Amino acid sequence: MKALITNAAMTLLDDQITNAAEKGVVDESYGLIPNGYLLIQDGLISALGPMSALPEYLAEYLTKNLAKNLANDMANDTANDTAMVHMDVTIDANGRLLTPALIDCHTHIVYGGDRAVEFELRLNGASYAEVAKAGGGIVSTVSATRAQSVEQLLEGALARVDALIAEGVSLIEVKSGYGLDVQTELRMLRAARAIEAARPVRVVTSFLGAHAMPPGEDGSPEDYIEKTCIPALRQAHKEGLVDAVDGFCESIAFSADQIAPLFDVAAELGLPVKLHAEQLTRCGGSLLAARHKALSVDHVEYANEDDVIALGVAGSAAVMLPGAFYTLRETQKPPVALFRKHGVPMALATDANPGSSPLTSVLLAMNMGCTLFGMTPHEALAGVTRNAARALGVSDSGMLRPGLRADLALWDVAHPAELSYRIGFNPLYRRIYGGQIT
Numbered sequence: 445m446k447a448l449i450t451n452a453a454m455t456l457l458d459d460q461i462t463n464a465a466e467k468g469v470v471d472e473s474y475g476l477i478p479n480g481y482l483l484i485q486d487g488l489i490s491a492l493g494p495m496s497a498l499p500e501y502l503a504e505y506l507t508k509n510l511a512k513n514l515a516n517d518m519a520n521d522t523a524n525d526t527a528m529v530h531m532d533v534t535i536d537a538n539g540r541l542l543t544p545a546l547i548d549c550h551t552h553i554v555y556g557g558d559r560a561v562e563f564e565l566r567l568n569g570a571s572y573a574e575v576a577k578a579g580g581g582i583v584s585t586v587s588a589t590r591a592q593s594v595e596q597l598l599e600g601a602l603a604r605v606d607a608l609i610a611e612g613v614s615l616i617e618v619k620s621g622y623g624l625d626v627q628t629e630l631r632m633l634r635a636a637r638a639i640e641a642a643r644p645v646r647v648v649t650s651f652l653g654a655h656a657m658p659p660g661e662d663g664s665p666e667d668y669i670e671k672t673c674i675p676a677l678r679q680a681h682k683e684g685l686v687d688a689v690d691g692f693c694e695s696i697a698f699s700a701d702q703i704a705p706l707f708d709v710a711a712e713l714g715l716p717v718k719l720h721a722e723q724l725t726r727c728g729g730s731l732l733a734a735r736h737k738a739l740s741v742d743h744v745e746y747a748n749e750d751d752v753i754a755l756g757v758a759g760s761a762a763v764m765l766p767g768a769f770y771t772l773r774e775t776q777k778p779p780v781a782l783f784r785k786h787g788v789p790m791a792l793a794t795d796a797n798p799g800s801s802p803l804t805s806v807l808l809a810m811n812m813g814c815t816l817f818g819m820t821p822h823e824a825l826a827g828v829t830r831n832a833a834r835a836l837g838v839s840d841s842g843m844l845r846p847g848l849r850a851d852l853a854l855w856d857v858a859h860p861a862e863l864s865y866r867i868g869f870n871p872l873y874r875r876i877y878g879g880q881i882t
């Protein structure tokens with residue numbers, strides 16, 4: 445499979461290519477090649493650059509192909525294919541914007557039931573914490589999730605995954621955490637893995653057994669972590685179902701000290717960690733995560749400068765989740781200026797879940813990241829590509845660079861800022877997944 449895209453505006457290139465700015469072919473502010481080509485071979489990006497640097501054999505191919513097509517149109521003659529080069533597909537992007545395919549690096553997209561009733565309760569004044577304490581919230585999704593088979597969980601998730609795919613998403617992180625018992629946590633992770641076989645999309649999983657105390661659990665949180673959560677993690681890992689270990693470090697969930705033993709087991713199993721931290725209160729999750737060199741720390745509205753410095757030193761990404769901020773009508777914004785100051789990469793994701801963020805649009809998350817959190821459109825795009833890949837520990841996707849997977853999105857826009865600027869509009873023109881147009 446060989447494909448050639450020509451006349452595309454291209455952004456989110458790797459730094460080396462961006463350095464070509466000096467040569468005058470790149471708009472530095474966006475690392476943009478205004479008029480470029482990209483060659484795909486065997487599912488990978490094999491070459492790219494400005495049209496002015498299109499290799500001669502490709503230029504020749506395009507000219508011959510054009511002549512051939514004209515001849516075919518006139519004489520319906522197919523016998524003149526003398527070119528040495530063959531392309532399965534050529535796309536003239538005609539000035540459209542080509543970016544890496546989008547990555548949603550934080551979702552709880554596998555679950556049973558919905559929480560529309562709770563939405564109404566909150567509209568009538570109940571807080572998220574009050575709903576949770578009254579037996580609603582995460583725990584009500586746990587009951588609905590426990591009642592479903594892997595097939596049912598998969599079917600429910602696919603409807604939401606399709607919404608992401610329609611926006612050019614190629615890689616989705618999916619968490620467990622609505623089972624809170626060994627068997628249901630395993631079923632959630634199996635459903636998450638099954639998404640890959642059902643749709644042209646990659647999935648990485650996070651084990652989130654430490655999401656909430658299970659309904660009706662008499663023991664302490666420490667007991668739950670030791671007797672249920674850790675055995676579930678070990679079993680899921682044995683079955684190859686876990687790519688990372690996550691937890692909900694919050695006043696209404698688990699403390700940093702309660703999550704620490706789980707992270708120790710993750711280290712023993714060779715699994716990276718990430719953490720929901722400082723979402724509603726500052727609970728010390730960022731410092732715990734930094735000590736464990738977490739891939740990412742997510743939400744982080746209440747992170748202070750000490751937290752941010754620790755994340756910077758640890759090399760962890762900060763994942764902004766404006767869908768939850770919006771839904772819960774929070775007012776404390778994540779410290780974007782501090783992340784910039786201390787060089788913490790910012791990612792951006794939907795947090796797709798039935799309670800605090802029933803959002804299945806990465807484009808809307810980008811818009812919210814800009815409007816609600818003050819991220820720039822460039823940061824928003826990097827947040828759902830390059831930095832999202834980093835938040836997942838994935839290094840073969842998220843940028844335009846030879847050797848990376850050809851997971852691409854071609855947009856019917858001329859400039860990257862338009863992706864964040866529009867609200868509720870999807871300008872996806874073509875999605876390319878592993879070199880195939882989907």
Ligand code: DI6
Nearest residue numbers: 582692720768797798799800
């Ligand atoms: N933080 C969140 O925003 C979600 N989970 C978490 O740890 C909420 C999940 C839910 O309300 O169902």
Ligand code: FE
Nearest residue numbers: 550552720795
């Ligand atoms: Fe979450």
